[in-house]
Amino acid sequence: MDTIKNYVETLFLEFPKTKEVLRAKQEILTIMEDHYLALLDEGKSEHEAIGQVISEFGSIDELREELEFATREREPENGIEEEEMYDYLTNRRKDARGLSLGISGCLLAVGALIGLSVYGAEMLGLLLFFVTIAISVGVIIYNGMQFSKNNRMLNDRYIPAHLNMEAQKLKQGYQKSFQISLVFGICLCVLSVSPLFFFQMFTYAEYGMPFMFLFLAIGVFLIIYGSIIYSSFDKFIKEKYFIADEDELGPNAMQAKYGDAARTKHLLERVYWPIVVMIYFGWSFMTGSWGMSWMIFVMAGIFYSVVEAIFVKK
Template sequence: MDTIKNYVETLFLEFPNTQEVQRAKQEILTIMEDHYLALIDEGKSEHEAIGQVISEFGSIDELREELEFATREKEPENAIAEAEMYHYLTERKKDTRGLSLGISGCLLAVGVLIGLSISGAEMFGFLLFFIILAISVGIIIYYGMQFSKNGLVLNDRYVPVELNKEAQKLKQGYQKSFQISLVFGIGLCVLSISPIFLFQMFTYAEYGIPVMFFFLAIGVFLIIYGGVNYASFDKFIKEKYFIADEDALGPNAMQAKYGSSAQGKHLLTRIYWPIVTLIFLWFSFSSNEWGRSWLIFVFAGIFYTILEALFVKK
């Protein structure tokens, strides 16, 4: 009997976990189990009965078409189109490249300052340091704002099953690039200390420090760029509704994630931390234990995680 159950579970792995799918799965399982018991009563062995039940079941193609059609019929009108997903991923890649360059530029600025200071050009080093730093911070601010705005037009909109599958294919195709960028990025960060030892062999160890920051800048760029781009596909894979900001779920995403507990989770989000802050201020002023009262936020964070898990839709 377990073999039949496992067979039916395998057949339905590709379908979304909806009420229609669960109902169809239960009906098929009931029919197959009844047929199996009838064959056993006829004197068939367990293996013969299981083999005959599975062989007589036939193809699931017709059922697949019916279920996929039913799913398409019930998709919300604001479903995300494939072109919108590709546009989002393209813009996200541009913004990620800008953020990565900005962060790497800050590291490079430090390396330039140290390198020129060692060479005796301290003032010129400070000048270049502030110029590169200002440009890098400006890039971070600009692309950071673009990064936040990029997903707003898709926020709380339905992710169709076909789009989910396409995103999974894209993520799988990008996996090799992600692994390469991660390996080389971490490798450069680990090996960034080696120039110091290399220059020390020629009694110029201090000249290895700016080279170290150059290695770090490249390594950090590769790690951030590859990691963020790889995670971008999850926006269309992990949830039924697109979530632009994990800390501010839309009504549809909230309902899909927390089900009937969505209103309770929304209320918890709005009142929990203000109450914790009031408790912190009351305890700190009344006891004058400012050195220890900050622990309230630590325990509150742990307790919030536990409460949030209780609201998640099972």
């Protein structure tokens, strides 16, 4: 009997663990076990019964076609197209570059301020500092808005199985580049103090500060840029529906993630924290203990996790 179970387990290794696949797996296992027991009753030996059951089973190609057809039949109509996924990833790469440059620009602004101050050009340093900070912050805000815009375009739409597989291939292909950018970024951040020691040998430690911020800016750029791109593939891998914001799931994503508990989760999100705020203000006004009543939010956060674990099953 264990031989038949192991055989069925092997057959289904390549299939995703969806409800349809698990149901088909259990049905096939039941049929094969019943047939096996019937052959034993007919006087067959254990090895003969197992061999006949397996030989009479249909080919794996037929099983694959049936399961893929059943899955395609149940796919929602609002699926994301492959071209849309590639457009999203392209825009994500551009936005990641802009966001990383903006953050690195803030570090470079500090380095420029310190460097020019060392050379006695404090006013020029301040001017360059504020101009660079203003540009960098503007770039961060703009690319942050672009992030949200690109996410909203695909929010709560179904991710077909072939896109899931394509995203996994793209992620694997980018993994080496991500590892290189992460390693170099971390190394540059760690080595950013080396210019201080270098210039300290010549009693000019302050000259090493601008180079320290330059190393930090390049390292931070590599870490953030690589991490954003690498994580963008997960948008099409980890969930059945595209999730723009983990804190505000769409109806389809909510249903897919929480099933029958989706309505409870939705109600909990809409009602719980407003009630907590009302309790906070009510308690604070009645007791006058504004300095301590903020602890209500700490306790509410802990209690929320408990309530969600009890009433909301993923």
